[in-house]
Amino acid sequence: MANYADDMITDLLDRKLPLDQVYTLQSDKDLGRRDQVLALWQRRLGWTEPVLAVIQEHLFVVETASGERVTRCDCGAEFGDYRANWKEEALVYERNPRDGEIYVGSHAADPDWQILREFYCPGCATLLDVEPVPVGYPFIHSFIPEL
Numbered sequence: 194m195a196n197y198a199d200d201m202i203t204d205l206l207d208r209k210l211p212l213d214q215v216y217t218l219q220s221d222k223d224l225g226r227r228d229q230v231l232a233l234w235q236r237r238l239g240w241t242e243p244v245l246a247v248i249q250e251h252l253f254v255v256e257t258a259s260g261e262r263v264t265r266c267d268c269g270a271e272f273g274d275y276r277a278n279w280k281e282e283a284l285v286y287e288r289n290p291r292d293g294e295i296y297v298g299s300h301a302a303d304p305d306w307q308i309l310r311e312f313y314c315p316g317c318a319t320l321l322d323v324e325p326v327p328v329g330y331p332f333i334h335s336f337i338p339e340l
């Protein structure tokens with residue numbers, strides 16, 4: 194089991210790692226890397242509660258002082274129990290796919306068939322996710338980490 198230098202993992206998190214080294218990390222099924230990443234995030238975030246998982250960019254599962262496991266943005270805003278879909282607590286904007294900002298002309302979807310659903314953090318207004326989905330489609334729940 195390889196144990197990568199913290200500098201390498203830090204560069205990965207900061208998107209500074211060269212692609213050939215990213216490929217090396219991706220192809221190496223190093224089970225210890227998860228703990229390294231969590232330790233680095235724990236230091237970066239400065240939270241006293243343990244970071245249990247990284248959901249995606251900006252979102253983490255944290256165990257609070259009361260023992261609850263919640264999804265939390267790096268700004269501190271919480272989205273409730275980690276097993277629930279955090280998107281239910283986010284600010285949502287349903288963008289017309291033909292508004293000309295994302296897709297233009299023939300590249301834009303028919304708004305009667307598709308919307309671009311954007312999810313923003315209510316604490317810091319960071320764009321957290323975008324779903325191009327059929328109109329009326331429920332929020333996609335990407336995954337529930339096994340903790």
Ligand SMILES: [Zn+2]
Nearest residue numbers: 266268314317
């Ligand atoms: Zn936030």
